[in-house]
Amino acid sequence: MRQIVRRVALRVVWHVARMASLILLSALGTVWLMRSAPGYFSDMRETDPRYAESARAELELQREQQKTVSGMTGKLLKGWLVGDLGQSRQYDVPVTTLLRPRVRVSVQLLLDGIIAGWLAALAIALPLSARRGSTGEMLIAVPSAILLAIPTGAMAILCLMLDAGGPILVLATLVGVRDFKLVYTLLRQTWTDPCFLQARAQGIGTARMMVAHLLPGIAQHLVALATMSVVLGLSAIVPIEVIFNVPGIGQLAWSAAMNRDLPVLLAVTLLMAVGVGAMSIFGAQMATVEAA
Amino acid sequence: MSALHGKHPASLLLFFAILAPARAAAPPTELAWSLKSDPRSLDPAKVDDQAAETVRFLTGGVLLRLNRHTLQIEPSLASSWNTSRDGLLVTFHLRPGLLFSDGSPLTSAAVAASVKHVLDPATGAPVAAQFLSPQAVTVETPDPLTVRIHLPRRVVSVGKLFDEIAIEPSGPTTEGRVTSGSFTIAEYRRGQFIRLERNPRYWKHDPSGAALPYLRTIRLDILPNRETDQLRFSRGQYQLIDGLSADDFRHLAQTNPSSVHDLGPSLNTEQIWFNQSVSAPLPAWEKAWFANRAFRVAVSQAIHRADLARIAYDGHATPAGGFISPSNRDWYDTHLRLPPEGTSVAQQTLTGAGFKRVGASLLDPQGHPVKFSILTNAGNRSREKMAMLIQQDLAALGMQVNLVTLDFPALIERLMHTQAYECALLGLSSVDPDPGSMMNIWLSSSPNHQWNPSEKTPATPWEAEIDQQMRLLGASPDDEVRKQAIDTVQQIVADQQPFIYLVYPNMLYAVSPQLTGVDMTLLQPGVVSNIDWIHWKGDSI
Numbered sequence: 001m002r003q004i005v006r007r008v009a010l011r012v013v014w015h016v017a018r019m020a021s022l023i024l025l026s027a028l029g030t031v032w033l034m035r036s037a038p039g040y041f042s043d044m045r046e047t048d049p050r051y052a053e054s055a056r057a058e059l060e061l062q063r064e065q066q067k068t069v070s071g072m073t074g075k076l077l078k079g080w081l082v083g084d085l086g087q088s089r090q091y092d093v094p095v096t097t098l099l100r101p102r103v104r105v106s107v108q109l110l111l112d113g114i115i116a117g118w119l120a121a122l123a124i125a126l127p128l129s130a131r132r133g134s135t136g137e138m139l140i141a142v143p144s145a146i147l148l149a150i151p152t153g154a155m156a157i158l159c160l161m162l163d164a165g166g167p168i169l170v171l172a173t174l175v176g177v178r179d180f181k182l183v184y185t186l187l188r189q190t191w192t193d194p195c196f197l198q199a200r201a202q203g204i205g206t207a208r209m210m211v212a213h214l215l216p217g218i219a220q221h222l223v224a225l226a227t228m229s230v231v232l233g234l235s236a237i238v239p240i241e242v243i244f245n246v247p248g249i250g251q252l253a254w255s256a257a258m259n260r261d262l263p264v265l266l267a268v269t270l271l272m273a274v275g276v277g278a279m280s281i282f283g284a285q286m287a288t289v290e291a292a
Numbered sequence: 293m294s295a296l297h298g299k300h301p302a303s304l305l306l307f308f309a310i311l312a313p314a315r316a317a318a319p320p321t322e323l324a325w326s327l328k329s330d331p332r333s334l335d336p337a338k339v340d341d342q343a344a345e346t347v348r349f350l351t352g353g354v355l356l357r358l359n360r361h362t363l364q365i366e367p368s369l370a371s372s373w374n375t376s377r378d379g380l381l382v383t384f385h386l387r388p389g390l391l392f393s394d395g396s397p398l399t400s401a402a403v404a405a406s407v408k409h410v411l412d413p414a415t416g417a418p419v420a421a422q423f424l425s426p427q428a429v430t431v432e433t434p435d436p437l438t439v440r441i442h443l444p445r446r447v448v449s450v451g452k453l454f455d456e457i458a459i460e461p462s463g464p465t466t467e468g469r470v471t472s473g474s475f476t477i478a479e480y481r482r483g484q485f486i487r488l489e490r491n492p493r494y495w496k497h498d499p500s501g502a503a504l505p506y507l508r509t510i511r512l513d514i515l516p517n518r519e520t521d522q523l524r525f526s527r528g529q530y531q532l533i534d535g536l537s538a539d540d541f542r543h544l545a546q547t548n549p550s551s552v553h554d555l556g557p558s559l560n561t562e563q564i565w566f567n568q569s570v571s572a573p574l575p576a577w578e579k580a581w582f583a584n585r586a587f588r589v590a591v592s593q594a595i596h597r598a599d600l601a602r603i604a605y606d607g608h609a610t611p612a613g614g615f616i617s618p619s620n621r622d623w624y625d626t627h628l629r630l631p632p633e634g635t636s637v638a639q640q641t642l643t644g645a646g647f648k649r650v651g652a653s654l655l656d657p658q659g660h661p662v663k664f665s666i667l668t669n670a671g672n673r674s675r676e677k678m679a680m681l682i683q684q685d686l687a688a689l690g691m692q693v694n695l696v697t698l699d700f701p702a703l704i705e706r707l708m709h710t711q712a713y714e715c716a717l718l719g720l721s722s723v724d725p726d727p728g729s730m731m732n733i734w735l736s737s738s739p740n741h742q743w744n745p746s747e748k749t750p751a752t753p754w755e756a757e758i759d760q761q762m763r764l765l766g767a768s769p770d771d772e773v774r775k776q777a778i779d780t781v782q783q784i785v786a787d788q789q790p791f792i793y794l795v796y797p798n799m800l801y802a803v804s805p806q807l808t809g810v811d812m813t814l815l816q817p818g819v820v821s822n823i824d825w826i827h828w829k830g831d832s833i
Binding site for chain 2: 037038039040041042043044045046047048049051052053054055056057091092093097098101102160161163242243245247251252255258259260
């Protein structure tokens with residue numbers, strides 16, 4: 001047991017160190033890319049004779065403050081260390097005040113979407129996997145292949161146009177379809193274990209076997225898969241929030257990119273990097289525990 | 293035999309639950325429409341974007357209000373006002389018994405504080421510059437109902453400026469929470485919505501004595517993705533669309549024809565121009581084409597503007613010849629002489645300037661093939677369609693035109709900073725019918741003099757003439773002199789074509805049939821210009 005704990009602890013340290021370097025690299029990359037993006041030091045209001053003067057004055061000030069990429073990165077990271085995420089260029093308010101309510105919205109959306117997706121995947125995979133024939137599998141293969149082929153944005157637009165479902169449905173479909181295949185394969189393999197085959201032969205009910213033996217046996221696998229759903233959800237959240245106009249961090253990231261709002265974009269990028277990194281560590285640990 | 297039999301109502305229920313419409317359309321309790329972005333500031337003095345301007349209009353009480361229909365200045369918080377003969381003293385007499393929304397009295401002291409806040413350089417109010425020497429302006433309050441403003445220099449149409457100064461309580465700005473206008477800000481969630489509530493102490497009443505505004509609450513959704521505007525309107529979630537696109541107009545007209553309104557040509561223009569900046573990183577021969585009047589005129593002649601209006605705007609635009617829209621009746625020059633339109637006449641103009649056609653290509657007098665790119669912003673379908681039509685029109689002359697679409701920041705960097713472009717297609721939104729507001733575009737020294745920004749001295753004699761006429765327009769109190777000046781500028785622009793005007797897009801709005809009292813105007817805030825009088829059909833008022 002002690003050995004397992006030690007192994008897990010070592011892996012956690014390794015993952016955290018890796019995540020910290022990844023965060024640093026993404027910070028540098030984001031600053032460099034954004035600072036070099038065309039139009040970083042421009043403002044739409046410059047073309048409007050009424051507002052051009054104030055826009056130019058603001059830009060001049062920013063140009064003075066953000067002369068070099070290294071200086072900018074240093075300043076931003078220094079602020080991060082003391083909990084200051086900087087000031088939004090677009091809204092002229094602290095980034096934290098923008099992020100706080102939006103993180104809540106996005107987390108809620110992710111939770112709802114992932115839970116709904118998983119429930120749907122399990123609701124279809126559990127009965128199908130328990131069947132002996134492969135008719136059900138074939139029936140579900142076509143629609144799931146079609147759904148997998150549709151890009152998230154297209155799916156969201158379709159829902160919006162048809163007024164059928166909302167962001168949760170899109171996220172749930174995305175998660176459900178991708179996880180269904182994995183869950184189904186896992187369940188199918190488990191059902192063919194000799195112990196389950198024998199139990200079936202002895203006439204033990206499928207539902208009883210499922211609840212008492214099958215699901216507890218594969219719980220760790222399922223949790224590891226669920227962590228990957230979070231990563232998948234994070235990657236889909238930008239188009240979904242933009243199309244449905246959900247005031248979450250995905251929409252904020254898009255708006256920050258469009259408006260060259262570096263402090264906001266950096267904060268959102270790093271937040272997502274931390275989310276993805278944490279989920280990867282968690283998933284990897286589950287695998288370690290399972291292997292041990 | 294299957295191990296699990298029967299149906300699975302739980303899974304079916306789950307699917308039906310998530311497939312159900314995202315939000316059922318509930319009967320509206322508040323008037324709702326959308327803003328494209330969050331206001332950059334809720335301090336009414338710092339308004340420097342469209343969203344903030346709308347919020348200020350709805351919440352800010354002003355001394356004088358510009359009637360968006362008649363274009364006359366009308367008394368608002370001030371019951372009367374006058375300017376001295378030399379134009380250096382403006383006196384306002386406030387209505388007695390005025391109150392802010394929190395019940396505190398609105399007196400001359402608050403007016404003086406609000407005006408000073410706007411004129412303070414630290415505030416950075418865009419309207420301050422229109423006072424010409426804002427720091428030298430002094431404000432005097434001889435009694436609680438009188439305000440005297442001393443100007444160091446005469447300001448033409450000074451009354452209009454007070455339409456942009458919201459009167460707030462003295463002290464730090466309440467950011468619209470305490471106002472003297474129709475509404476107050478009750479709730480603001482950045483990136484989501486602004487909820488406005490009726491100001492119970494608003495001074496205005498209808499002829500029957502009922503308090504205005506009629507509406508109790510307004511919700512302004514922050515909706516950067518404007519493509520969903522039309523969907524939300526169709527579902528009854530919004531009751532207004534301010535500035536409908538031609539495509540959306542067509543869709544809505546099919547399903548709900550009584551809700552869409554075309555007010556005719558707006559004051560806005562769509563135009564192309566060639567980069568004539570000396571410092572532009574372009575080959576010398578291209579600079580020579582763009583500086584050549586005949587070249588610009590030929591391009592203008594070759595463009596079939598009626599097709600642009602018909603195809604790119606689905607008929608909801610009017611071909612344009614100059615920078616003043618025919619809707620701007622006071623300033624539009626009905627005698628403007630424009631270059632004749634047509635491909636053959638354009639070819640003649642080019643031939644006269646030494647350009648020659650060799651096969652399918654047009655060559656300049658030095659033998660360089662004429663090819664250039666038109667730069668415009670991505671995502672504006674009408675503009676992209678216009679650019680394609682222009683491409684076809686110019687191909688008939690042998691010009692090879694490419695289209696480049698960029699997002700706004702990248703586009704603006706090229707136009708305003710690097711000058712790395714050949715030809716641009718953009719629009720200009722005109723918010724003030726007085727052409728004096730276009731001073732920054734026409735003065736050759738201005739950074740917004742797009743075709744050749746920030747000229748140290750006018751690059752051409754005709755630009756020097758425009759400068760002179762615009763200065764006259766800005767300084768003269770005589771309306772006839774001003775009209776003469778702007779007519780001269782309109783004719784110079786028509787002759788020289790530094791901006792090649794394409795169309796005046798029509799002003800398109802959508803208004804829910806549930807509303808009554810809506811009186812749309814061409815000027816901003818257009819669809820809600822008479823917000824005080826809008827109410828729900830069937831509501832007792």
